[in-house]
Amino acid sequence: MKTDFSQPRFTGTRFDEHTLPVDVARDLAAYESLIVDLAKHLYLEDHTDRQRVPKGFASNFRLDIERIDEGSAKPMLVLVLSGALALVGGERDYFERARDLVAECIAAPESALPENFPKELLAHFNQLGRSLREGEALELPCQRTGIAVLTPEKRKKLVLAADQVYEKEVDLLGSIAEVDFEKFSFRLRLADGGQVNVFMPDSFHNKAREYAGKPRHQVALKGVAAYDSWDRLQKLVSVESLDVVKNYAIATRMDELAQIQAGWFEGQGVAPDTDKLATVADKLVADYPERLMLPSIVPTQDGNLLLEWAADGAPSLDIHLDNLQASFHAFATNGDDIERDFDLETAEDWQSLFGFLNHSIRTKAA
Structure with missing residues (x-):
């Protein structure tokens, strides 16, 4: 069975044609993951005699995109339930409570987050909203405020409310300063004088040998990096692509x-x-x-x-x-x-x- 669950709204110039870029769809997968983990938390809070949620609690739950409506990009997410959950309304309610609590958390000031939202789950905002660019936002219906708006800055503050670093997608450019083939890594020297260690795949080894110590040739890196509250680069979390831009x-x-x-x-x-x-x-x-x-x-x-x-x-x-x-x-x-x-x-x-x-x-x- 399926039922309407939530209709987020993406705003920004990329969404003016009422389409959803593929990379942004990852935010919806992250939203689903947060809903599941939060629903588990809420269930266990109500059932202190249990150590685990019932079998099939999460595996029988999924969110599907049924359509994308106009008004920037408004994907309609439908809740698809199967197995036991399709028959047990009480357990199904935890996913709806989790949906509402996520929206309340986004809408609240970082200094006054909902008490029943566990801090350890704020790490989910490292993924949820990570594809958003400057000037873009993800809006969720919120019972308390009408709308909850997640921006890149808001996402950063939510993660930092529970951790010392937050993650974001990056495009870095720099030269190969030093290579350690035993550790499959090299040191990328950035234009601002900073540097970061980069794990490299086998396919990049020949390029590392050829261009190490040659700042005329720059490495263009796409990936995910961790930054502190002052937006200082701390480390690379993952590397999506590495390319050398000659001269x-x-x-x-x-x-x-x-x-x-x-x-x-x-x-x-x-x-x-x-x-x-x-x-x-x-x-x-x-x-x-x-x-x-x-x-x-x-x-x-x-x-x-x-x-x-x-x-x-x-x-x-x-x-x-x-x-x-x-x-x-x-x-x-x-x-x-x-x-x-x-x-x-x-x-x-x-x-x-x-x-x-x-x-x-x-x-x-x-």
Whole structure:
């Protein structure tokens, strides 16, 4: 049998189309888990002579999404009961009491949480609401206040009411500072100077060897991390994905240039050709010489690129996107011009260019 149980409401721009992102559905699974554990607690509180809930108390209970209604995203959760619970109304009531108590807990100030909500179950809010982003909320019907609103900040406060750290989904970016292959881990040095130990799968070992100690190449990590009440990173809880972004500064700069629109310079600047720009970006990111200092990359008014190096002789490279050619210029020590042109059509052309740059560009003398 099934019956309407609760209809949460997700608010925020991601839910304007009345759809539910897959990652957000995990919040509903966490909600179900909290309901079950809280219902068990309430049952045992009422039956002090028992050490365990009746057999099948939880296994015969589940929440299903029957539909998603409009009004941001409003999934209708129906309670599906089977076995003994479908026939015993008294036990079924504990799940409804748990539902109402969860809403009361969310609606209450952290300093005045419901006394019958056990503190140890506040850890469930490490999962419930974890997918919410800034500006989003999960609303639950609440008998006492009408509505209970769970935001990322509220979720954090609920967890910290019983613990010293809380968990949240993170996107971290940093360089590999040190690798410990025996412990299958490496130390990720973050841009703000912080660092965190990362467990790595076997598939990442070769990349760890290749990019360790090379801050030019950044590791992009998605996962879950624990933070204290001051939002200081304490540790990684889990890692969902690890990717290396080669020549990160070049890659991000080329992404910025791809957003340029026509008229960008006093109403007259030509936007770079996005396809040609992508071709150049791929080569610069993938094959830029390891020992060659990074250039500054600026757009030109005619829709092309200018690369400049802070090196002896003020070297620069004009890349013409329209015909995929490049013109190098620098000053020799005697003041003469050094000029050379390159085609950029083939992989061999790019190798010739990079070989020349690697040989010709020297760091400025101190």
